[in-house]
Structures are given as C-alpha cells and as structure tokens.
Amino acid sequence: MPVKPPAKHSVAQPSNSQRNRLSWRERLGYGTGDVGYNFLFDMGQLYLLKFMTDGLGLNPAVGGTVFLVAKIWDGFADMAVGTWIDNKRKPGRFGRYKSFILYSVIPLALLLIANFTVPEMSLSGKTIWAYAAYIIFGTVYSIGNVSYGSMIPTMTRDPQERAVLSSIRQGGSNLGLLIATVAFMPIVHLFTNQRHGYTVAVTCFAIAGIALICFMCSSVKERFTHEATNAAAPSESKVPLRTQFKLLLHNRPLIGIAFANLFSFSAFNVKLAVQVYFTQYILHDDWALSYLGLFSIGCVFPAVAIAPWLSKKIGKRNTYILGCAIWFVADTIAFFAVHSTLSLVIFSCFAYFGSGLPTSLNWGMVSDCVEYGEYKSEVRNEALTYSSFTWFRKISQAAAGFIPGAVLATVGYVANAENQSSGTIFGIRALMFVYPLVMCVLTIIMMKFVYNLSDDKVRHLIDELDARQVSKLASSGPTTPTASPSDNEFPSSGASND
Template sequence: MIAEKQQVQPSTVVQVERPGHKEMVNYGLGFFGVILTWTLVGTFLTYYYTDVAGISAGVVGTLMLVARLFDGVTDIGMGTLVDRTKSKHGKARPWLLWMGVPLGLATILLFSVPDIGTSGKIVYAYVTYILVILVYTAISIPFKTLLGLMTQEPQGRSILNIYTGIFTMLATLSIMILAQPVASAIGGKTGWTVVAAFSGVTIMVTSYLAFRSTKERVGQGSAALNKEIVPLKIGLKALFTNKYWLIMTLYCVITYTLNALVTGAGLYYTTYILGNAAYFSIASLLLFLPSMIGFFFAAKLTDKFGKRNIALIVSIIGIFGPIIKLIDLTSLPIFLTGTVVQGFGLVPTIMFLYAMINDTAEYGEWKFGFRTQGLVNSAASFGMKVGAGLGGALIGWLLAFGGYVGAAEEQTPAATSMIIVLNIYLPLGLAVLQAILMSMYKLDKLYPQILADLHKRKIK
C-alpha cells in the first residue's frame, strides 16, 4: 500500500489528452436521453402508479425499494462485465450501442399499465419496473465509466462533467416542467404513455450518437490493466478499502434519497398543500436555477478552487432551503424562495458527481496497483439506486401511513402531515448529512501527485 503524499512538486505535472468540444457535446447529448428516463421514472412513476394506474401507495413503496435493491446488486455485476468487455469499440462504448433500443422500449411499457385487475397490475408493475432498471443499469454504468475512460486530465474531466451536467439539467427540466402538463392535456393513461414514448425514442437516438462520436483513451497503455483481469473478490476488497470511494458512495445514497424526495414528493405538495398541481412545473424550474447560473462560472471556479470546495459551499447553502419553507408552509412565494435556495444542493450532483467518482478510480489504481473503472462506477451507482429506491419507498410508505387516497380532492390531516414531512423535514436532515460527507472528501489536493505517479508507472 502506498503512502499518501500531500505536496505536489511542479515537475510532477503530467500532460494528458483531453476530448474536443464536439466529442464532449455528443457525450453530454447521450446523457440527455439517459436522464430523461431516470427523471421520468424517479419523479412521476410513484404518482402514475397511485393516481393514474390505481395501485395503493403502500404497495408502490415496497415495489420501489425491492426493485431498486435488486437493481443495485446487479450494478456490481454490470461493472465487472464492463471491466471485462473486449471489443474493437472499447470497454464502455459498445454498451451504448447495444442497450439504447431496449431501454426505450422498456420505458414505454413501464407507463402502459393495463386494466387487468389489482393483482395483475401489481405483477405487471413489478415485471416492467425491474426490466427498466436492469436495462437502465446496462447503459448507465457504461456511460458513467466512459467519462473516466475519455480522459484522466483533471480539468478536462471536470469540463466533461459540466457538459454532462448541462444536458442532465436540460433533460431533467424538460421532464419535470412538461411531463405533467402534456400528460394531463392528452388525458388519462394515454397521456403518460405518450410522454414515455417521447423519452423512449430520444434515448434510442442519443445513445447511438454518443457511441458514434466518443473515444476511449485511458488504460490503453496500462501494464496492470493488460496483464490480467482483476478477480472480483480482489477488486471488491480494494474498493471497500478505498476511503474516498466509500465517501462518494455514501454521498450518492444520501443525495439520491434527497433528490427522490424533492422531486417525487413535490407534486403531492403543490397539489394538496399549495392547492395547485401546476405549481410543480414552476418549482421544478426554480430548483435548477442555481445550477443554470453556475454553468457560466463552473469551469473557471473549478480550476481555481477545485470541485470539492465548491461542492461543499453550495451544499451548506442548500441546507437553508427547507428552513425557509418552514416560515409558512402554505405560502407559494416562500415555498418557491426556499426551492431556489435548496437548489444549491443539486449543484454537486449535476456538475461534479461523476467526475469525483471517477477520480476515486485513479486513487484506487495508485493505492493498489490495478484499475477497476467499471466496478468503481457500478458500486457508486448502487448507492444512487439505493438512494432513489429508499426515497421512493419513503414516499409510498409514509403516504400509506398517513392514509393517503390517490386522486382524492382532499386528504386527511395525517396524510397532509406526511406530505410535509416528505418535502420539508426529511430533506433538511439529508441536506445536513450531504454537507458533512462532502467536508470529508479531500482527494482534490492529492490528485495531481496520483496522476504523476501513475504516469511514471506506465512509462517504466
């Protein structure tokens, strides 16, 4: 095991290849399609099941957690599969080509629950939801892994993540602002099937464009990578002794639980606390306002202050969002003001998360002598899936605990209290944990030395 060095000498700076603008745009465009599906499922599937398909909230909550936990386990297998993939297109890129069409079709099936009785609907929901998240895993992990394989240069990787963040935000806003109005305008189950079809076709097209226009550069000259395939047992042992990966994975659990609550429970809040479901689109736009502004300054600020320092500051700011909402729970202006402030907590997820996760792969290679980029991303993805599943489960379970009745004009005081807990109190606690974890991540200072040492090993 190699001792960590905190000081980096100027002579250790390594020049590595960075993707061009066109390549970064096409990679980000591919992520646009992936995030359309992720956002549609994460934001509206619970509402679709309870208020459109007519499945009880308690059943939906259990489905969300069971399916996500199962999916999280398969993430590890997918990461290992990516690390062992050998093709003329590389390790990660071919999966973008293979999985785009299956994900598009599965998304359409997900939002097409037929009228086949209560038991039939539940079985259909389990089968199609598990299918979607399995196929999603088979494309999302290669996408995240590809980011780390396109360049090792820290600023280049940060800029690539910013490109990804721009398209992530555009995809998220497109779904969160337009999905509910479009589905309502068309009406009933058909409206949601049409929205899902739009997302499905989009992922088919954008995944192909990303496959065609990107290039894997990292690892081609690594002796450790070319000697032999790292056994899963050894790879997992190294992974769970990689402290920065552990921090980022736990951060993913907390962050995606928080995101699931803010987005998935938001429509219930605007409908039953603020009195108008249409407010959800406005709140969704304002939630991303800090990120939209941040994109204009992200590259320069990252170069000057580092990813971690910026992420920590905005995470602390985001804590005050739920606190502001507590001033008056039924005031739309106060709710929207709190939403803007709360949006600062999304900045690290949109702009830096995938770059920081991939940085932990370099740390692992430097520390243990071998590289498992796919395993690193799949295990971190497990944290995202667990967080999203936990957030969705909490929505279903707490609504059921409060006696929530889908599509009712009014809810019981207990159900209303649970909606407030899901939107205010739980997000507040999670935002505090988010900031604490980011304060523990200190890899940015060490990264230049890590990159220099890895470069020396390759040229020996």
C-alpha cells in the same frame, strides 16, 4: 446516427496536451448523453409512483415497495455489470463502453413504455406487472448507464477537465430533468384518459432519448482504455473478483463520495417524487409543477456553470460542502415559509442551486477515485468503481420511492381526494423539506471527515501512474496486485488538501 468503430488504440504514453484537452464538441456531446438518459430515467422517478397510486389504484405502500425492491436489485445489477465490463478484455465494435450503450438503448426505451402501459388485469396482476417491468427496466438501464459513466477516465486524465465534463454531464442531466418536469404533464393533460396520456408522453421521451444517446456516442472518443494500458502484458491474469471488491473497501475517497451521494441523492429524489403531491394537494395548483421545473430546476444551470471555476478556487470538496450548506438553509426556511406557488418557486430556486454544486462534481470525483484505487493497488477498475458508486445511488433511489410511499400510507393519504387530512399535509411538507435538510447535514459530515482527495493529490497520483506505465512498457513485465497501503502514503510533494 451511424457510429464509426474506434481506431486501434496505441500504447504510447500520452502527451500533456492529449491528456488535458477535449474539444467543445466532445464535451457537449458527452453532456447530451445524460439528457437522453434522463429522458428515459426521470419518467420513473418523477411520475411512476403517481401513475401507480392514482392511475393503477395501487396502495402507496405497495407502490413504494416496488421502488424499494427494484432499486435494491438495480444496485446489485450495477455491480454485476461493472464486473462484467471490467473483465471484458477486448472492446466491442464501437468501443469498450459505447458498444454496451448502443446495444442497450432501444430495449431500454421499450421497457420504459412498458412500465406506463399496463394491460387490463386484476389489481394483483397489475402489481406483478409493476414489479417485473421496473426491475427489468433497471437492469437494462444499468448496462447502458454504468458504461456511460465509466467513459470519463478513458476520455481525459486531467482532474480539471474531468470537472468540466462532470459539470457538463450534470447540466445535461438537469436539462433533461427540466424538460421532463415542464413538458410531461401538459402532454398527459391532452388526453381525457390519463393512462393513455402517460403512455403517449413516455413514448415521446423514449424516442428523443434514443436519438440523444446515439448522438453522444458519435461525438466522444475513448482514448485511455484498459486494453491500451495492458497491451504490454497480454498474458496478465485477471484479478479475482473477491480481490477487486476487497480493494474497493480500501478506497477511502470512494467510500466518502459514495455515502455523501447516498444522502444527497436520496434527498433530491425524495423531493422530486413528493413535489407532484405537494403542488396538487397543498398548493392546489395544476401548473405549479411546470413553473417549479422551469424556474427552480433551471437554477441548477448557474450552479453547473460556476462549479468548475469554484472548485478550481476552493477545491471540489469545499465546493461540495458549500452547495449542501446553501441547500440546508433554503429548505429550513421553506418548511415554515412556503404557502404559495411563488414562495415554493423562490425557495426551491436556492435549494436547487445549492444541490447543483455537489451533483455537478460527483462524476469527476468518482473518476479521481479510479486513479486513487490504481495508485494504491496497481489494479484499474473503471467500471467496477463507477458501479459501486452507482450502487449507493440506486439505494438512494430505492429510499426515494419507498419512503414517500410508506409515509403517505402512514399519514392516511387518499388518492385523488381534493382535501387531504392535516396529518397528510404535514407528512407531505416534511418529506418535501425536512428530509432533504437532514440528508444535507449527513452529506457534509461525510465530505468533511471521510473524503480525502484534493485536486493537487489527484495530479500527483496521475503523474505517478504515468511514470509506472513508462516503466511497465519498458520492462514488459506483469504487474501483481498489491496490498492496500495506508491513507497516509501520499508522498510529501507540497500537495494540499481541500
């Protein structure tokens, strides 16, 4: 689908109506981007470890180490990409962020297929291929996905509108996850040779992912860009990279949401990676995974739907904590009570509903951290702020690949063995339920005691930034990065904390 190059940005101060409202076409269009990215990303998180252990014959610990090394690399790739994007002063042909997305999407799809298409070679050769293919895939994924996430602050500056965009994005993410969970293995099972089935299945999802991401780019508009806000001072020097990273360390809410996401996202991804083993070796039900995707992951959508309303009533932070508490209770009971496909689906419905509340708010909260960082330092770094957040997500994904592989190797997992040992069964069950509930507790601690932004505070920050922008445009003077003031600097304006 053709994407028109953006119109030249204006430096005029946006009105409240421009700042606050997006059309539903643009909102939903943005959400389709994460359906597409999840078609490309979830194949690795859901099925690549299983493909490595049962398809290629790699030891589970080796497969887990592939995830560990690749995801740690990805985390640093995110930071490098964020720095690169922030230091690019002029937008590309299609826009500041959309250009990166469009140029990376086809290579990303081809690399996904390469991960599930391993040439005939020795076990050592297959291991090297697995490392190289997944590391390169993650690097290209960083280019597109960091740019995609960085667009929210450029689309709207209203905190509630960002919450809506964040929820719609999470809805798209979970729709992609649901379709991937329900439809992938039935495609694989159409082939007697499962390795060929995996290749065909990922090819189908790769093509669909390209189409959806291109549609997203044609639907959204970048309005509030770095070029526009600095048009009055074209000679302004770039902020040194060391200074930019130092400023991130003084962004307290960013640290809070980053660690909270590290814990909660690792719990979510460990559960996704282990459920394919749980359904096969504990429930002995080949169709349980599809039922789990259809009903349990489907329960994320009600959470995504009510998250903006609930966050408006009790605040984003309290909504985040409430979701983790629901998830904790569901998995605690499930550890003892799940012994059938029906009971797994029932308790997973509650767990996924709980997880849907915090995950639907993450992206909007990171956008709020962008405003906080600019308010404190007068330096605006959308992409670097976003990539620093995704660095923690990549570390959680590394844990999600490494921990199950290491635990399965430790408890004596035997690939494709119908009857596993009691120790293996317990290890799979603990990974499925105990690990997530522990992570929920740590997430609640981070949101309660570290993250310190309410929606009222964010509105005050944006109003103050708008006032600074008017003053800057009037004086046309350069702005020098300032030292980071204390977290108690918020003026007394009646703003309440969540």
